[in-house]
Amino acid sequence: MADVGEFGLIGRLAEILGEPTSPDVLVGIGDDAAVWRPRTGSLTVATTDALVEGVHFDLATTSWTDLGWKALAENVSDVAAMGCHPRYALVALALPGGAPVDGVEAFYRGMHACATRFGCTIVGGDVVRTAALTIQITLVGESMPVADATDRPLLERSRAAVGDALAVTGPLGGSAGGLQLLLGAAPIDGSATADALIAAHRRPMPRVEAGLALVGAGVRCAMDVSDGLLADVGHICERSGVDAEVDARLVPLYPGLDAIFSERALDLALTGGEDYELVCAAPDATIKRANALLGEGGQEPLTMIGRIVARSGDKPSVRTRTAQGALVEWGAGGWDHFRAENHD
């Protein structure tokens, strides 16, 4: 299935990545498959994501280098959201005939920088031709060691319980705010605030260390904020058979977001995606323990934003307490109403 020009390009890309530094990698790029020695006593996690030009990204607002970082970061965030260490990545690139080689090399440099930052190794891949640039990355991770055969040191969407507090690992809306600036929704004034928002969009930082701290503290339910806070809390509710109430007044806004976007800031924080902070559900005492552990690691504490409540209907429901004190359902008309309340 090899393309004619595949072998030359793969050689150049392998050079950018260099030899794997992890002693656990036994066979890297160049054989039928990559091989590594799994960590004894850990569970294995794996996630895959496909990104298509014109659907998921636009090279007009994203450089090849940033695209490489973001494409891997999205997968790193999925592994962080399971409370695991990211370890081994495989990259399949489908390139249009006119894709510039220096662009593809910059993409690999961005991906390599992200891999190095988060302790994972790019061990294999495939390069083929297509009409629309498509990036598919599979990332394999490893959990903290299991205590026994029934232990699941993981953060799962399905493990929220009624009465749990809902909390987030950091401020939200930064990536969505940065994208709005790049799209011209507000002037880019060169301020540190605007730069930080744009950086949050271009170089998101998955919360790997925070995910590990949550698991260490006994948290067992979390996911990453990738579709938007309320949508993602909805995913937890769906898988756990519960509802949730989010207090919008407690949701931490990315620094400077309200200065630039005023009343739209909350909207960006509640529904903007790609923040890659984690949202978790756990008993109050566990949240307290997690904060102690996060503090020991020099990380910011969790912010409580709401609570898991019993399922009230056939479908999962996420209700939001507004600044005015009303409880508004997110989704369909309810959320439109809430938006109207905020924007008018």
Added chain:
Amino acid sequence: MADVGEFGLIGRLAEILGEPTSPDVLVGIGDDAAVWRPRTGSLTVATTDALVEGVHFDLATTSWTDLGWKALAENVSDVAAMGCHPRYALVALALPGGAPVDGVEAFYRGMHACATRFGCTIVGGDVVRTAALTIQITLVGESMPVADATDRPLLERSRAAVGDALAVTGPLGGSAGGLQLLLGAAPIDGSATADALIAAHRRPMPRVEAGLALVGAGVRCAMDVSDGLLADVGHICERSGVDAEVDARLVPLYPGLDAIFSERALDLALTGGEDYELVCAAPDATIKRANALLGEGGQEPLTMIGRIVARSGDKPSVRTRTAQGALVEWGAGGWDHFRAENHD
């Protein structure tokens, strides 16, 4: 990064796959990542391949169901070529807006049949929109248990040694012959031979059990015949720093191939791809041991087709002994000469 219609389709596809039957799968489709318990004492292998419509396959000559089988089989063959068990697959599908839902479901049924046949589980994936149908599958496998910290129970391209015999696990040219029939190069006469060739193209059978037997017998160098026998022997030579001589008179032809294609049959067997038989290099005594082990498992013995020789120049060279006794170099002009000798 989710598409609007993604969740409904993923639900239907998850139903086709059913609940994972492997007790080692802890989290399947529906969380941030899949989770499994790795086999203690095994090495992990992983491979990824991308297939693009119009480049790697054509829905005019391939059904959706066969496409599902083949897409996974290609990855299963890579794991077989490492001498490992295929275990966990992740599938990313990039679909054009007009892709029929029943076609995508048939694709999943074909993939599920292949997974079931070869003992692996589809644990996760992603579905996105694009212009050209693109299939990306990552397959994770597990080696036989390691004896100690230095043991590598693997089939690697880099481990051929001068003096090793070259051998294949079965007859070649079947898939290429079937494709030629489908493309109209010879009439499809409805005979069992023609049917078998077409089946070899549509439903290739990766040699997982043979790969495990080779490792068990002490073979340490092999790969699957995916680009064509001579090209793939060239890959072994490149990675091992050696040359090879293949005796064309010894290469086993797929049954009936010569009856239909006469003197073109050998060409198809030497250069046709996607056979998914394994080609290995090992000392004669090891080949003998492998044959005993293959026989115990009810599998056909290896066929010796040539020998590994010392590197003679700057680049790897694969030389072929023709029916006339001449030694002809494969690649560039040499192979054209050989083709001319055969075809005229």
